[in-house]
Amino acid sequence: MSKPEIPFAESPVIPNMVSEDHVIQFSCHKGIGCWNACCANIDISLTPYDIVRLKKRLEISSTEFLRENTVPYEMEKDGMAGVKLRPVEGGTACRFMKPEGCGVYEDRPTACRYYPVALLSIRRQDEYTDTQSYAIVKEEHCKGHEVARSLTIADYRKEQGVEEYDELARGWRQLVLKKKSTGPAIGAPSLKSRQLFFMACYDIDTFRNFVESEAFAKLFAMTDDERTLVLGDDVELMQFSFRFLRQVLFGEQSIALNEEAAKERLDHWRTRQVEIEKEAAEKRAKLDEEMAWEGFNEEDSGLGFEPEGGSCSNN
Numbered sequence: 001m002s003k004p005e006i007p008f009a010e011s012p013v014i015p016n017m018v019s020e021d022h023v024i025q026f027s028c029h030k031g032i033g034c035w036n037a038c039c040a041n042i043d044i045s046l047t048p049y050d051i052v053r054l055k056k057r058l059e060i061s062s063t064e065f066l067r068e069n070t071v072p073y074e075m076e077k078d079g080m081a082g083v084k085l086r087p088v089e090g091g092t093a094c095r096f097m098k099p100e101g102c103g104v105y106e107d108r109p110t111a112c113r114y115y116p117v118a119l120l121s122i123r124r125q126d127e128y129t130d131t132q133s134y135a136i137v138k139e140e141h142c143k144g145h146e147v148a149r150s151l152t153i154a155d156y157r158k159e160q161g162v163e164e165y166d167e168l169a170r171g172w173r174q175l176v177l178k179k180k181s182t183g184p185a186i187g188a189p190s191l192k193s194r195q196l197f198f199m200a201c202y203d204i205d206t207f208r209n210f211v212e213s214e215a216f217a218k219l220f221a222m223t224d225d226e227r228t229l230v231l232g233d234d235v236e237l238m239q240f241s242f243r244f245l246r247q248v249l250f251g252e253q254s255i256a257l258n259e260e261a262a263k264e265r266l267d268h269w270r271t272r273q274v275e276i277e278k279e280a281a282e283k284r285a286k287l288d289e290e291m292a293w294e295g296f297n298e299e300d301s302g303l304g305f306e307p308e309g310g311s312c313s314n315n
């Protein structure tokens with residue numbers, strides 16, 4: 001008898017969703033036989049907050065960070081882009097790996113903090129609130145599972161400083177989940193939407209220039225205090241970028257529009273509606289005209305004219 005097909009049979013993720021109370025047995029420490037083995041072959045997705053922390057640590061702009069240290073990928077077919085850490089040139093190891101351990105330890109990405117736990121965010125359609133579940137990753141090379149230290153996932157998250165990372169990336173995760181669940185209903189996002197999503201989520205310094213621009217100020221109403229707060233702090237700006245994307249991608253009123261700009265938009269919308277109705281009326285009229293002609297021809301043939309080249313089988 002042939003074996004049933006098991007999806008992801010090679011995956012190291014144990015296919016069981018567990019809660020924060022689940023107890024794991026794990027410890028990773030210097031001197032362990034597999035030291036750095038996990039960092040020698042990476043596949044690490046970054047959150048916007050990971051990028052903010054890493055670019056600050058490396059004292060470079062988000063644009064430089066993205067160019068030098070990441071590769072984009074599609075989180076879903078024709079959907080929004082994600083960003084992964086780029087391994088060393090021609091290899092698979094993390095570019096921040098040092099013989100003594102992680103070279104950016106205090107600012108290491110969320111995925112590195114979570115390992116060997118995987119975060120699974122689940123969200124019901126048309127809701128922003130997501131529920132967190134977890135899965136355990138067991139890879140043969142990782143000896144951390146053999147060390148006799150037991151703790152709950154909740155305690156592990158605290159120990160690894162993951163709570164802050166999750167909290168600050170929540171707005172982004174919710175956007176991604178909402179986009180995924182509404183994707184088929186509203187179709188593939190336009191190239192412009194995807195570019196906007198990429199800039200606002202990952203390239204925070206370019207997004208800052210955009211928020212500082214005249215065009216932005218013309219459209220959105222922000223108080224001076226709000227503008228100073230948002231422009232003066234990467235984390236505030238990142239949170240603002242999530243609000244901005246909720247507005248432009250899902251039409252939520254999360255940032256007030258300037259009265260004049262709002263009026264202009266409404267006028268533009270009304271003009272467009274008139275144009276759409278006019279186009280529809282023209283199409284209807286053309287269709288009626290075509291149908292009238294077809295009706296005439298049918299009547300015509302009913303008078304006994306044979307179509308050209310035709311013949312009656314009774315002849």
Ligand code: SF4
Binds near residue numbers: 038039094105
């Ligand atoms: S960022 Fe640090 S912990 Fe994460 S893969 Fe690279 S070296 Fe390892």
Ligand code: SF4
Binds near residue numbers: 029032034038039141
């Ligand atoms: S115990 Fe696991 S996580 Fe720690 S260094 Fe070894 S392979 Fe990496």
